[in-house]
Amino acid sequence: HDVTGILAVQGAFAEHAATLDKLGASWRLLRAAEDFDDSISRVILPGGESTTQGKLLHSTGLFDPIKQHIDAGKPVLGTCAGMILLASKLDNDDNVYFGELDAVVHRNAYGRQLGSFQTVGSFGDIHDLPLVFIRGPYVAHVGPKATVETEVDGHVVGLRQGNILATAFHPELTDDTRVHELFLSL
Ligand code: GLN
Numbered sequence: 001h002d003v004t005g006i007l008a009v010q011g012a013f014a015e016h017a018a019t020l021d022k023l024g025a026s027w028r029l030l031r032a033a034e035d036f037d038d039s040i041s042r043v044i045l046p047g048g049e050s051t052t053q054g055k056l057l058h059s060t061g062l063f064d065p066i067k068q069h070i071d072a073g074k075p076v077l078g079t080c081a082g083m084i085l086l087a088s089k090l091d092n093d094d095n096v097y098f099g100e101l102d103a104v105v106h107r108n109a110y111g112r113q114l115g116s117f118q119t120v121g122s123f124g125d126i127h128d129l130p131l132v133f134i135r136g137p138y139v140a141h142v143g144p145k146a147t148v149e150t151e152v153d154g155h156v157v158g159l160r161q162g163n164i165l166a167t168a169f170h171p172e173l174t175d176d177t178r179v180h181e182l183f184l185s186l
Contacts, residue, residue, distance in 0.1 A: 004184075005030045005040040007066070009056035011048015011081060015172040019180050033061030040065075042075040042183065045082030047134065047170055050107070053081055054097050063097075070100045075163040075186035077179070080136045083159075083166040091140050101166055102143030103159055109138040109168075123158045123167065124149040126178045131157070136168040 004020055006013045008029035020027045030036055030043075043066055045053075057063040070076050070086075078086040078101075085097040087105035110117070115135045123129055131152065139156035142148055150158025150167065157168035163186045171179035 002026065002041045003028050003039045004042045004044060005036060005066075006044045007046060007053070007057075007062065007082075009060060009062070010052050011046045012079075012170065012172060013044075013046045015170075016044045016046050016079075016180075019172045019177055020184075023177055023180060023184060025180075025184055030062055030066075031060065033065065036062060036065040036069075040069070042077075042186070043069055044183075045076065045078040045085050046172070047080030047082065047136075050081040050084040050097070051093075051095065053085060054095055057085075057097065067098055070098055070164065073163055075183060076165070077183040078164070078166045079170055079172060080134065080168060083139075083168055084137055086164060086166050088143065101159060101161055101164055102145035103139050103156075103166075104141035104143075105137045106140045107137050108135055109155070110136065119152055121150055121152055121157075123165075123171075123179055123182070124160065126182065129171075129178065130174040130176055131169040132173045133157075133169050134173075136170075138168055 086101040146161040
């Protein structure tokens with residue numbers, strides 16, 4: 001009855017499942033609308049390619065149950081492409097997906113040379129956190145409902161809005177499980 005649904009239409013869903021395994025948390029891959037039932041109490045939107053994920057969200061019928069989950073204020077963790085799916089607006093793409101996160105997000109924000117890099121930073125109270133970026137976005141504008149949790153070189157790359165956690169980086173690609181622990185505590 002506390003099962004994390006991991007969107008698994010495309011992208012880095014297996015890494016999130018492995019992190020939840022380390023923490024002993026139950027999860028289910030969400031590939032089709034039938035996979036989303038009342039046992040799903042939290043949702044992870046993984047990294048990957050947001051345009052592809054957006055199309056597959058609609059063709060699988062998973063968009064509506066996940067949208068209702070977020071509307072109800074239930075916990076969601078969006079990493080990288082997942083942050084893009086959550087944003088209320090993108091400043092370099094006309095698509096809007098769930099539109100729940102009060103932020104304008106810039107896709108593929110780091111140029112080609114800096115597209116993938118690692119650094120160390122914070123997510124709120126979680127400090128000395130390894131941050132892995134893979135052609136990630138950054139937040140161009142933070143609206144009043146969201147709070148900044150992570151900044152790297154003057155760019156906002158981690159946000160929280162109630163039970164929504166969103167990172168431009170990939171906590172599932174490191175051994176540090178603290179962002180997932182925070183998510184499981186919501
Ligand atoms: N570049 C991808 C996009 O815009 C996001 C990258 C990622 O999730 N690693 O959808």
